[in-house]
Amino acid sequence: MSHGPAVDGGDPLTRAALAYLASGAGARLLAAAELPADPWRLQEQLRQHHPAAWCRAAAALVELRRRGRDKFAAAAAMFFDRAGLEMATGEAVAAHRAARFDAGSRVLDLCCGIGGDLLALAVGRTVVGVDAERRRIDMARLNADALGRNGVRLVVADAQELRLRGDAVFIDPARRTRSGRRQRSGEDYQPPLSWAVRVARQIPATAVKVSPAIAEDELPAEAEVEWVSWRGQCREAGLYFGPLATARRRATVLPAGATLVDEPTAAPVPVAPPGPVLYDPDPAVVRAHLIEPLARQLGAWRLDPQLAYLCSDRAQPTTLASVYRVLAWVPFQLKRLRQLLVAEGWQPVEGRKRAVATEPDELRRRLGPLPAGRPVILVHTRLAQGPIVGICENGSG
Ligand SMILES: C[S@@+](CC[C@H](N)C(=O)[O-])C[C@H]1O[C@@H](n2cnc3c(N)ncnc32)[C@H](O)[C@@H]1O
Structure with missing residues (x-):
């Protein structure tokens, strides 16, 4: 194992640096490097007790351990390089x-x-x-x-x-x-x-x-x-x-742990106009092309054969999709949508979209300021007849 320090500007977490950081002295260095302090002053202090190259490596590892908490509960005790x-x-x-x-x-x-x-x-x-x-x-x-x-x-x-x-x-x-x-x-x-x-x-x-x-x-x-x-x-x-x-194809949603598999011999799901409950399937279900098995599980229908959104009459709780209660479906027309929102006292706070280019934030910006009211979610999409908007609330109840 080479024990040379890192080349300046390169990845300080060399094999030799790892060996040092894994030692008793390294554990003390890492504990000190974790303290909240001005990074320059901290480096100066650490360098009084440890070689400079290992101090840089410690700072890099502390930062990676912080980022690693998203993936690993024990990240604070683990060793990483950035790409790793x-x-x-x-x-x-x-x-x-x-x-x-x-x-x-x-x-x-x-x-x-x-x-x-x-x-x-x-x-x-x-x-x-x-x-x-x-x-x-x-x-x-x-x-x-x-x-x-x-x-x-x-x-x-x-x-x-x-x-x-x-x-x-x-x-x-x-x-x-x-x-x-x-x-x-x-x-x-x-x-x-x-x-x-x-x-x-x-x-x-x-x-x-x-x-x-x-x-x-x-x-x-x-x-x-x-x-x-x-x-x-x-x-x-x-x-x-x-x-x-x-199975042939499977979609799994974590941390919920719900899973869905393909049903190659099942009858196709009907296509029908929008209804009072809207399901937006989880990205794993969409990627797996398992919209139809999900629709059968939820007793739902499709709005369009090309669209991942599903509708039903009764909301069924699921972790395989987001569930919305639809207050109104309207053909998309900016001025009329604005009038309706004002008349009903509905205030868009979130948005979803499929099959249309306009981002939800852009749609809300184009609607302009609206009086405070009941918070709603705008679901913007396109059917064969043209673009529509569902004015929705969260919920499976
Ligand atoms: C995507 S990472 C693996 C991540 C790992 N499953 C984890 O969860 O930490 C791919 C790894 O494959 C290694 N690798 C690439 N080609 C290889 C080969 N021919 N033989 C062995 N390892 C290889 C790389 O060095 C890299 O560490």
Whole structure:
């Protein structure tokens, strides 16, 4: 291990810096670096007791630990580099995925990074984590130790060069270029998606994390695809092969844990005019193209075959969609909409839109100032007959 300090301007979290920060002296440095203070003065003080390069590394890690709290409850005790943290799967999503692997199995995590997925897989399973970057393996080791994950082995290697032996495989390929740009095609992932599909032929219980925006024609016919949203944002999709596949398409909404699967033989959902209850499906449901199974579950109809909004007569509580009670549906005409809002004493405080260009904030700006009144949500969309607006309130009751 090289113990040279970081080159000025480069990433201060070198392997040597990590080794220092993981030591007793490093723990004292990190505790001091966390104190709220002017960053320049703090650095000056820290440098009286620790080498300057490690002080810079401590400041960088403290900042990453702060950002990491969004993904990991134990972020304050973990080790990250910036890209490693950004690419890491947050613990709620990782736990959901890990639960799809058999308890007690031996799982190969073939692009383990700083260990986001590894830490979840290692609960009740033995895991071999592999990453091509030595520094990430150092971080995964430190993180596994910090969280008391005992059944973890870590290997620095190009996963494509290994002879694979295990009960199951998880692969989370790097999906961004060195400059941070996201790769769209699975063939540009590192390692490429076609390699991951070949691994699944060798070890059937394989799962692969892919972009939620993956093109339909890149989805392997033999895999289940699960789109997962976390706090209303669909950030990832997973391919599940062999015994891990339990549907063709699935949408899962976290933290609620609600899940919906495709129903290939079900009758199409009717299309009908807008009704008194409006459902705006979660982004995972929309991405998974599971609007119709959701409509059947809610006893709802579609407003248009191309539109994700659903309507029904009676509101049904669900975590798979936002539910609105509609006070009025009107053809969209700015002046008339304004008149109606004023006449009824309705005050738009939020907006939603689909299939129209105008952003909700822009629509409210164009409506101009309105007298204070009952807060409403404007849902702006387009049907075959033209644009319409639903004036709504939140609620499933
Ligand atoms: C998206 S990150 C993994 C994130 C990880 N699942 C987590 O939750 O922390 C992808 C990782 O793949 C590694 N990688 C890329 N190509 C690789 C290869 N051929 N063999 C092994 N690791 C590779 C990168 O170094 C990077 O750490």
